[in-house]
Amino acid sequence: MTRPWRPAQRSACTVLRALAAATLVLAPGLPVQAADGPPAPAPLSHYFSAATDDPAAPDHDGFIRRWMLLDPIAKPNPTNIVFTGSYVREALSPETYPGRFGTLPRPGAITHIGETLTWHALDSRLWDVKLFNFAQSRGKRTYGVVFWAVTVIDSPREVTDVRLAVGSNSASRWWLNGEVAAELFDDRRMVMDDVLSDRLTLRKGRNVIHGAIINGPGLSDFCLRLLDASGQPIRDVEVVVR
Amino acid sequence: MRRSPIDPALAALAAATLSCAAPATAQLAGDVFIHDPSTVVESDGKWYTFGTRGGGLVSSDGWTWSSGPIRPGGGVAPDVIRIGDRYYVAYAVGGGGLNGGHASEVKVMWTRSLDPNSPDFEYHEVGTVASSNGVENNDAIDPAFLFVDGRLWLTYGTYFGSIRIVELDPATGQRVPGNQPVDIAIDMEATALLYRDGWYYLFGTHGTCCDGPNSTYNIRVGRSRSVLGPYVDNMGVPLLRGGGKLVAAAKGRMIGAGHFGHIDLGGGLEKFSLHYEADMDRSGRSVLAIEPLLWRDGWPVAGSNIKAGTYQIQSERSGNALQLRTDFVRIPFDARRSFMAGPNDPITAIPDQTLAENGPAWPEGAVRVDLSAYMVRPNQHWLVTPEPQAGGYFGAPYYSIRIAGTERALAVRADGREVEAVPRFTGDERQLWRIDQLTDGTYRITPKGARDDTALAAIGTSSVSLVRFDPDSDAGRWRFHTP
Numbered sequence: 001m002t003r004p005w006r007p008a009q010r011s012a013c014t015v016l017r018a019l020a021a022a023t024l025v026l027a028p029g030l031p032v033q034a035a036d037g038p039p040a041p042a043p044l045s046h047y048f049s050a051a052t053d054d055p056a057a058p059d060h061d062g063f064i065r066r067w068m069l070l071d072p073i074a075k076p077n078p079t080n081i082v083f084t085g086s087y088v089r090e091a092l093s094p095e096t097y098p099g100r101f102g103t104l105p106r107p108g109a110i111t112h113i114g115e116t117l118t119w120h121a122l123d124s125r126l127w128d129v130k131l132f133n134f135a136q137s138r139g140k141r142t143y144g145v146v147f148w149a150v151t152v153i154d155s156p157r158e159v160t161d162v163r164l165a166v167g168s169n170s171a172s173r174w175w176l177n178g179e180v181a182a183e184l185f186d187d188r189r190m191v192m193d194d195v196l197s198d199r200l201t202l203r204k205g206r207n208v209i210h211g212a213i214i215n216g217p218g219l220s221d222f223c224l225r226l227l228d229a230s231g232q233p234i235r236d237v238e239v240v241v242r
Numbered sequence: 243m244r245r246s247p248i249d250p251a252l253a254a255l256a257a258a259t260l261s262c263a264a265p266a267t268a269q270l271a272g273d274v275f276i277h278d279p280s281t282v283v284e285s286d287g288k289w290y291t292f293g294t295r296g297g298g299l300v301s302s303d304g305w306t307w308s309s310g311p312i313r314p315g316g317g318v319a320p321d322v323i324r325i326g327d328r329y330y331v332a333y334a335v336g337g338g339g340l341n342g343g344h345a346s347e348v349k350v351m352w353t354r355s356l357d358p359n360s361p362d363f364e365y366h367e368v369g370t371v372a373s374s375n376g377v378e379n380n381d382a383i384d385p386a387f388l389f390v391d392g393r394l395w396l397t398y399g400t401y402f403g404s405i406r407i408v409e410l411d412p413a414t415g416q417r418v419p420g421n422q423p424v425d426i427a428i429d430m431e432a433t434a435l436l437y438r439d440g441w442y443y444l445f446g447t448h449g450t451c452c453d454g455p456n457s458t459y460n461i462r463v464g465r466s467r468s469v470l471g472p473y474v475d476n477m478g479v480p481l482l483r484g485g486g487k488l489v490a491a492a493k494g495r496m497i498g499a500g501h502f503g504h505i506d507l508g509g510g511l512e513k514f515s516l517h518y519e520a521d522m523d524r525s526g527r528s529v530l531a532i533e534p535l536l537w538r539d540g541w542p543v544a545g546s547n548i549k550a551g552t553y554q555i556q557s558e559r560s561g562n563a564l565q566l567r568t569d570f571v572r573i574p575f576d577a578r579r580s581f582m583a584g585p586n587d588p589i590t591a592i593p594d595q596t597l598a599e600n601g602p603a604w605p606e607g608a609v610r611v612d613l614s615a616y617m618v619r620p621n622q623h624w625l626v627t628p629e630p631q632a633g634g635y636f637g638a639p640y641y642s643i644r645i646a647g648t649e650r651a652l653a654v655r656a657d658g659r660e661v662e663a664v665p666r667f668t669g670d671e672r673q674l675w676r677i678d679q680l681t682d683g684t685y686r687i688t689p690k691g692a693r694d695d696t697a698l699a700a701i702g703t704s705s706v707s708l709v710r711f712d713p714d715s716d717a718g719r720w721r722f723h724t725p
Contacts, residue, residue, distance in 0.1 A: 084569035136374070165702060186570055195612075196702040198660055
């Protein structure tokens with residue numbers, strides 16, 4: 001969540017830090033608090049594991065957890081209130097994709113956009129994909145960024161009247177097989193099934209999903225699942241990133 | 243039905259003029275002149291209701307009605323129920339206070355079709371199932387059926403004494419041998435029974451009928467766990483002592499609400515038929531009406547159609563408002579200065595954002611619609627206008643739904659599966675909507691040409707589409723708020 005009035009946010013953060021510093025007992029698995037400063041960021045393994053060569057399945061609720069994620073691209077924005085549809089369509093377009101849009105990046109592939117950025121094949125440990133924590137654990141910038149995410153849905157059959165159901169923080173755009181499927185604008189919080197696409201057809205075989213998420217200050221994440229014609233999650237597909 | 247206030251000669255004259263229909267203005271279209279309408283029932287793809295003196299009305303959509311149905315036997319205030327392949331018709335002969343008499347008989351007959359053109363249209367007499375002798379405190383008119391759990395019940399009676407209930411054999415329509423009438427209410431006319439969630443509801447009409455714009459008719463209800471009573475109202479007053487919770491009364495230019503009839507259209511959509519003793523826009527004549535039926539805390543309440551006006555259309559699912567999906571236009575505001583303002587700084591009003599401020603950012607062509615937090619913005623305000631010339635459905639006209647101050651109209655896309663706002667309202671069927679109030683007071687929004695029970699629904703927190711209406715979900719429920 002982003003609040004445009006940043007001094008108040010800083011003030012609240014200062015209070016929270018002070019409270020955290022007074023806490024001596026931490027839950028297992030959380031990063032160890034430094035004696036004289038804020039806790040170290042959680043490691044990447046706290047939120048993600050490396051994707052394997054074996055196909056993954058959507059989780060019980062149909063959320064897609066396996067993604068190729070690119071390190072964040074710098075896109076400075078001091079606030080999220082600028083994320084109108086016009087702005088987001090221009091900022092997140094196939095022309096701004098780092099590479100040839102529609103192709104699947106190779107894990108470990110490197111691109112240069114002001115700095116060296118790497119594609120990572122990851123499985124989220126959670127139903128949503130924690131982009132802020134991904135960037136933070138990589139030592140990358142977390143505010144004023146654009147994230148790109150790519151995955152492949154391998155369907156055993158053609159499925160009509162499918163909808164992409166997306167939530168993102170903040171704005172984002174999503175493509176299925178190269179066609180725009182869902183767009184989320186404005187200063188936005190991530191909630192499941194926030195924006196649903198029109199009815200689409202999932203091809204038999206490989207279907208490529210591209211997503212781009214833009215955020216100013218604050219946390220950033222997304223969730224995505226496929227719903228069938230009756231609104232139920234589609235789970236009998238394989239998710240691969242290779 | 244109370245007959246005494248009206249002269250029989252005038253009644254005959256009124257009956258002769260029933261077919262001289264005035265243009266539809268307030269509610270329903272076509273020939274809607276009827277008194278004591280029976281429960282509206284479907285037969286052969288059309289909907290029928292019968293009134294006093296043998297005539298009836300028929301409609302294919304519940305909006306435009308015409309005369310033509312045939313009910314032999316004459317008499318007053320019939321009721322109709324379908325059980326299996328039979329339509330049982332009950333009606334009363336005699337009584338009603340005409341010439342001071344209260345000796346009457348409730349007769350029953352049946353037919354396999356109500357359509358005079360059907361080969362199954364043939365009435366069969368069952369005979370008299372209840373009567374009053376003219377001396378006892380009962381007048382056996384205004385019969386009404388209820389069929390629950392394989393048992394068929396019939397209430398009857400009017401202002402003269404008590405309302406009574408008897409049991410009939412659903413296989414024959416005859417009175418169950420040995421069954422004796424039970425008194426269940428007083429001070430009622432035109433009763434009707436309904437069973438719902440373990441309660442039996444007894445509807446009836448209080449007040450005076452048959453006096454045009456001076457008729458005080460109003461519909462009341464009590465309920466009981468047993469079909470034989472005791473029926474009590476919301477205050478615990480027994481209907482046998484004159485209790486009755488108000489369901490419907492006069493409103494607007496419609497006076498004298500009476501003769502309740504339940505219409506269950508399925509999918510969470512319930513309505514009721516009634517007559518108004520006087521439609522002030524139709525010479526004060528008695529007319530058929532159909533209105534939404536709501537349920538609140540286990541009690542039936544008359545709902546209301548949406549009136550012409552400008553509204554926020556709010557999704558019951560997410561609470562978000564239906565809007566043109568356009569770029570958010572900010573109201574100029576210095577948040578930093580506002581938060582730092584002192585208690586004695588001058589206070590000024592900030593005007594609402596105008597269409598001139600918000601509209602220039604809108605695309606010229608069709609614009610998709612979505613849901614977002616309500617912000618009192620011009621792209622969230624919809625002018626809802628009845629379009630009765632386009633017809634209607636069960637008591638509600640079709641509506642246009644336009645962005646206020648513009649011609650941009652909510653419409654079904656050419657693919658028939660999604661919605662958008664087109665630049666200009668043309669009256670095309672894709673731009674017309676049914677707005678039916680559901681039993682919880684929310685509304686369902688249905689395209690005029692909808693097939694397969696399709697309706698406007700919030701398919702996500704922020705997304706809308708046309709999908710099959712699910713009565714068990716809030717996705718297809720909408721509220722209309724004035725800005």
